[in-house]
Amino acid sequence: MRRSESSSGRPTIVAIAARLNVAPSTVSRAFNRPELLHPDTVAAVKAVAEELGYVPNQLARGLVSGRANAIGIVLPDIANPFFPPLIRSIQRTSQEAGLSVFIADSDGDPERERELIDNLGPQVHGIINISSRMSSTALRSIADSQNIVLINRDVADMSRILVDTAPAIAQAVELLASLGHRRLAYVGGPSVSWSNMSRRKALLAAGSAHGMRVDVHATELGSYDEAWQLADVLRDSGATAAIAFDDVMAHGLLNGLAARGIRVPADVSIIGCDDTLTTKTQPELTTITSDLDATAREATRVLLAHRGRSRLSPTRTVHGSLLLRGGTVGPVS
Amino acid sequence: MRRSESSSGRPTIVAIAARLNVAPSTVSRAFNRPELLHPDTVAAVKAVAEELGYVPNQLARGLVSGRANAIGIVLPDIANPFFPPLIRSIQRTSQEAGLSVFIADSDGDPERERELIDNLGPQVHGIINISSRMSSTALRSIADSQNIVLINRDVADMSRILVDTAPAIAQAVELLASLGHRRLAYVGGPSVSWSNMSRRKALLAAGSAHGMRVDVHATELGSYDEAWQLADVLRDSGATAAIAFDDVMAHGLLNGLAARGIRVPADVSIIGCDDTLTTKTQPELTTITSDLDATAREATRVLLAHRGRSRLSPTRTVHGSLLLRGGTVGPVS
DNA sequence: TTGAAAGCGCTAACAA
DNA sequence: TTGTTAGCGCTTTCAA
Numbered sequence: 001m002r003r004s005e006s007s008s009g010r011p012t013i014v015a016i017a018a019r020l021n022v023a024p025s026t027v028s029r030a031f032n033r034p035e036l037l038h039p040d041t042v043a044a045v046k047a048v049a050e051e052l053g054y055v056p057n058q059l060a061r062g063l064v065s066g067r068a069n070a071i072g073i074v075l076p077d078i079a080n081p082f083f084p085p086l087i088r089s090i091q092r093t094s095q096e097a098g099l100s101v102f103i104a105d106s107d108g109d110p111e112r113e114r115e116l117i118d119n120l121g122p123q124v125h126g127i128i129n130i131s132s133r134m135s136s137t138a139l140r141s142i143a144d145s146q147n148i149v150l151i152n153r154d155v156a157d158m159s160r161i162l163v164d165t166a167p168a169i170a171q172a173v174e175l176l177a178s179l180g181h182r183r184l185a186y187v188g189g190p191s192v193s194w195s196n197m198s199r200r201k202a203l204l205a206a207g208s209a210h211g212m213r214v215d216v217h218a219t220e221l222g223s224y225d226e227a228w229q230l231a232d233v234l235r236d237s238g239a240t241a242a243i244a245f246d247d248v249m250a251h252g253l254l255n256g257l258a259a260r261g262i263r264v265p266a267d268v269s270i271i272g273c274d275d276t277l278t279t280k281t282q283p284e285l286t287t288i289t290s291d292l293d294a295t296a297r298e299a300t301r302v303l304l305a306h307r308g309r310s311r312l313s314p315t316r317t318v319h320g321s322l323l324l325r326g327g328t329v330g331p332v333s
Numbered sequence: 334m335r336r337s338e339s340s341s342g343r344p345t346i347v348a349i350a351a352r353l354n355v356a357p358s359t360v361s362r363a364f365n366r367p368e369l370l371h372p373d374t375v376a377a378v379k380a381v382a383e384e385l386g387y388v389p390n391q392l393a394r395g396l397v398s399g400r401a402n403a404i405g406i407v408l409p410d411i412a413n414p415f416f417p418p419l420i421r422s423i424q425r426t427s428q429e430a431g432l433s434v435f436i437a438d439s440d441g442d443p444e445r446e447r448e449l450i451d452n453l454g455p456q457v458h459g460i461i462n463i464s465s466r467m468s469s470t471a472l473r474s475i476a477d478s479q480n481i482v483l484i485n486r487d488v489a490d491m492s493r494i495l496v497d498t499a500p501a502i503a504q505a506v507e508l509l510a511s512l513g514h515r516r517l518a519y520v521g522g523p524s525v526s527w528s529n530m531s532r533r534k535a536l537l538a539a540g541s542a543h544g545m546r547v548d549v550h551a552t553e554l555g556s557y558d559e560a561w562q563l564a565d566v567l568r569d570s571g572a573t574a575a576i577a578f579d580d581v582m583a584h585g586l587l588n589g590l591a592a593r594g595i596r597v598p599a600d601v602s603i604i605g606c607d608d609t610l611t612t613k614t615q616p617e618l619t620t621i622t623s624d625l626d627a628t629a630r631e632a633t634r635v636l637l638a639h640r641g642r643s644r645l646s647p648t649r650t651v652h653g654s655l656l657l658r659g660g661t662v663g664p665v666s
Numbered sequence: 667t668t669g670a671a672a673g674c675g676c677t678a679a680c681a682a
Numbered sequence: 683t684t685g686t687t688a689g690c691g692c693t694t695t696c697a698a
Contacts, residue, residue: 009478010455012691023669028693038667057455059401060691062392063674070435070456078424079417081611088411091438100453102403103436105424120433122343123391123403145342224612251612258615278414279557279584279610282591345675356685361677371683393675396690455691 011052019048031056058100062123071303072102072120074113075130076190081276082246083130086151089296090128097304099125108190108221110134114142121146126303129153133192147306149299153194154316161299161317165195165273166202168288168321172243172271173206175323180332181241181269184214185234187253189222189245196222196245199273203243215239224252231256234268240332241269247277247287254281254328265330275324283327290321344385352381364389391433395456404636405435405453407446408463409523414609415579416463419484422629423461430637432458441523441554443467447475454479459636462486466525482636484628486527487649494632494650498528498606499535501621501654505576505604506539508656513665514574514602517547518567520586522555522578529555529578532606536576548572557585564589567601573665574602580610580620587614587661598663608657616660623654 013027020027022041029036030045048054062068071094075083091101102120106113110133117127126147132139136155142148143158150160176184186203189196200216207214215237219226227249234242234253244250250272257264264270264283275289298317346360353360355374362369363378381387395401404427408416424434435453439446443466450460459480465472469488475481476491483493509517519536522529533549540547548570552559560582567575567586577583583605590597597603597616608622631650 014691024691025670025693026668028691029668032693036667041667055451055455057396057691058452059392059395059456060674061693063390063396063676063691064693066674068392073436078421079611081414084412084417087436088438091411091436095437095449100435100456101437102433103406103420103424104428104433105421116428118388119391122388123433248611255613255615277612278412278581279612279614280588281612282588282615347675357675358677358686359684361675362684365677369683374683390675393690394677396675396692397677399690 010057011049011054012057013054015052016045016048016054019052020044067125068123069098070100070102070124071300072104072117072124072127073130074104074106074116074120074127074132076106076108076113076133078103078105081248081278082274085276085292086130086296089293090300093297093300094304097300099304106133108133110138110192114138117142117146117148125307128299128303131193131195133190147303149303151295151299154198157314159302159313159315161295161302161319163195163290163292163295163321164318165199165288165290165321166205168323169199169202169243170206170209171323172286172288173203173210173212175325175329176241176269176271177210177212179269179330182212182332183237183239183241184212185237185239185242186214186216187227187230187234187242187244187249188216188218189249191218191220191222193222193245199243199245219245219249222246222249224248227252228256228259231260231262235260235262239268241271241329243271244273246274247272247285250285250287250328251277251281254285264328266333269329271329281326281328286326286329287324288321289324290319295319343390344382344387345390346387349378349381349385349387352385353377400458401456402431403433403435403457404633405437405450405457405460406463407437407439407449407453407460407465409439409441409446409466411436411438414581414611415607418609418625419463419629422626423633426630426633427637430633432637439466441466443471443525447471450475450479450481458640461632461636464526464528466523480636480639482632484632487531490647492635492646492648494628494635494652496528496623496625496628496654497651498532498621498623498654499538501656502532502535502576503539503542504656505619505621506536506543506545508658508662509574509602509604510543510545512602512663515545515665516570516572516574517545518570518572518575519547519549520560520563520567520575520577520582521549521551522582524551524553524555526555526578532576532578552578552582555579555582557581560585561589561592564593564595568593568595572601574604574662576604577606579607580605580618583618583620583661584610584614587618597661599666602662604662614659614661619659619662620657621654622657623652628652 016027017024030042034042058069104116130151132153272287349360350357363375367375437449463484465486605620
C-alpha cells in the first residue's frame with residue numbers, strides 16, 4: 001500500500017480526507033474550527049493526521065489568508081548582544097501563537113533595511129523593527145501598507161515600544177554628583193540611533209540640572225573599538241566620569257583606560273547601559289537595566305493583537321529602566 | 334483611476350499583466366526567465382512593476398515550487414554569543430541568493446527542536462541545524478524527508494560542517510607543557526553537545542600524549558555561572574591550568590577565580606574556546622579561534638547547492654582552528 | 667454537521 | 683516569443 005502524499009513528499013489534508021472518506025474541508029475544519037464539527041470527526045481526523053505525520057503547509061495557509069503565519073524581525077546588527085535576548089523572547093511568544101519568525105540583519109544600512117522589509121512584508125503578518133535606522137518618513141510610508149511595530153524608535157502615528165533610560169540616567173547623574181563629580185562625558189553610540197539621541201539628551205538635561213558640564217564624544221558606529229580609542233580623549237578631557245551609550249562601549253572604555261594605566265573607579269568612573277553583557281567585567285560594570293523580555297513580549301502582543309484586522313492603530317508604550325550599581329563608580333579623588 | 338491590486342492590498346502579476354495587456358505568465362517570466370522573453374517586454378514589465386511597487390509573493394512562489402524561498406536556522410540558544418555571527422553570515426549569504434531566513438531557538442530541548450524542525454520544514458528549502466541536541470537517530474529520520482545541514486554535529490550519512498578544535502587544543506597543551514604545567518582541568522560545556530565531547534576527547538588525548546593528568550569537570554548547561562562556581566573546585570584540585578569549553582565559561586572561571594583571590598595567570602592559567610566575546614577580558618583571554626564566517630557560508634552553500642534536486646547527498650566538511658595567545662596563560666610558579 | 671467548489675498568487679507544462 | 687491552462691495545499695463561502 002502506497003502512502004498517499006503530495007508531490008512534496010508530505011501528507012496533505014487531501015490524503016487525510018481520502019483515508020477517512022471525508023471532504024478536505026472537513027479536515028481543515030478539524031484543525032481550525034473544531035467547534036463546527038462533531039467531536040468524533042475531529043478525533044478521527046486528528047488520529048489519522050498523527051499517524052501520517054501531517055504538518056500543515058503554512059505556505060498554503062498563508063496564501064489563502066493573504067498573510068503568512070509568520071512575523072519578521074528587522075534589526076541593525078544581530079551580533080550586538082542587545083538584540084539576541086529580544087529575538088529570543090519574540091520567537092518564544094510567537095511560537096506560542098503558532099507563528100514562525102524571520103530574521104533579517106540590515107547591517108545598519110537604511111536602504112538595505114527598507115529592502116528587507118519590502119521583501120519580508122508579503123510573507124509575514126507583521127514586522128518588528130528594532131532600533132531602526134530609517135527615516136521617520138520612510139518608516140511611516142511602510143506603515144501605510146504593513147503591520148509594523150518599532151522597538152526603540154519613536155515615530156508619531158506608529159506603534160512603538162520604547163525603553164526610557166532617562167530616569168535611570170538622571171539617577172546615575174545624581175549618584176555621580178553625590179560622589180563629587182562635576183565634569184561628565186557621554187560616549188555616544190551609533191549616530192543615527194534613537195536610543196543614542198535620547199540618552200545623550202537625558203544626560204545633558206540631568207547634567208545641567210546639577211550644574212555639571214557634560215562633554216559629548218560622538219562616534220559613528222558605537223563600537224567597542226571606537227570606545228577603546230576614546231579612552232585617550234577621555235583622559236585628556238578632565239572629565240571624572242563617563243557614561244557610555246551601552247555596555248559594549250563601556251567595556252571598551254574600561255579596557256582602553258586600563259591599557260593606559262588609568263584606574264577605574266579610582267581615576268575615572270564608568271557607567272554603561274543595557275545590562276547586556278553575557279560575561280562580567282572586573283570590577284563589575286555599573287549599568288542601566290530594563291526588562292527586555294517584557295519589551296519583546298509587548299511588541300509581539302501588539303503585532304498579534306491585530307491579526308485579521310487590516311491595520312494597526314498606533315500605540316506608544318514606554319518601559320522603564322533601573323540603575324544597577326556595580327563597582328565602576330566611585331568618589332572623585 | 335483605481336490602482337489594480339489584489340485583496341491583500343499589494344499589486345500582483347495579474348495587475349501588471351492587465352496594465353500591459355500581456356499574460357500573467359509573461360510577467361512571471363520577465364522576473365524568473367527573462368532570457369525567454371523579448372528584451373522590450375522584460376523592460377516594459379519591469380517598468381510597470383517598479384511603478385506599481387510590485388513585490389513577488391514568496392508564499393505563492395513557494396507553494397507552486399513546493400519549497401519556499403527561505404531556509405531555517407535551528408539552534409539551542411541564540412543568546413549564546415557563539416551563534417549570532419553564524420546567523421549573520423548565513424542570513425547574508427541567503428539574502429544574496431534571494432532567500433529569507435527563519436530562526437528558531439530550541440532552548441536546548443531536543444523535543445522542542447524536533448517540533449521546530451517539523452513546523453519549519455514545509456515552509457523552507459532546507460534547515461541549518463547548529464549544535465543540535467537531538468539524537469543521531471532522530472536527526473537521520475529528519476534527513477529522510479528534509480534538506481538539513483548540521484553545524485558542529487557529526488552524524489554519519491548527513492551533511493555536516495564541523496569545526497575541529499583538536500589541533501588547536503593539542504597546540505594549547507603543548508604550550509602548557511612547555512610552561513611546566515603537569516595537571517590540567519577541562520571545564521565541560523553542555524553535556525549533550527558534540528563540541529563538548531570532541532573537545533574533551535581532544536584534551537584527554539593531548540594530555541596523555543604529554544603524560545599529563547587531566548581532570549574533567551562536567552557541567553549540565555555549560556553556563557557562565559556554572560563555571561564561576563567551579564572556580565572553587567578548580568582551586569582545590571591541584572590543577573595549574575584549565576581549558577574551558579568556551580569563552581563564556583572561561584570568563585566565568587576568570588571572574589570566579591578573581592573573586593577568590595586567585596590570580597590568572599600567576600596561580601592558574603586559563604584557556605577558552607571559540608573567540609566569541611564581543612568584549613575583552615583583562616588579561617586578554619587565550620582562546621581558540623576559527624573562521625565561523627566560512628563555516629556559515631559553507632553550510633549555506635551546501636544547502637543551496639541542492640536547490641531543485643530532491644535530497645542532499647551527504648558531505649562532511651571539517652574546518653580548522655587556531656590557538657590565539659592572550660595573557661591568561663603563564664608558567665607554573 | 668458536512669460537502670462541493672472556487673480561488674489565494676504564482677509557476678510550469680503545453681500550445682500557438 | 684508569448685498565451686492558455688492547470689494546479690500547488692489550503693481556507694472559505696455557499697449549499698445541502
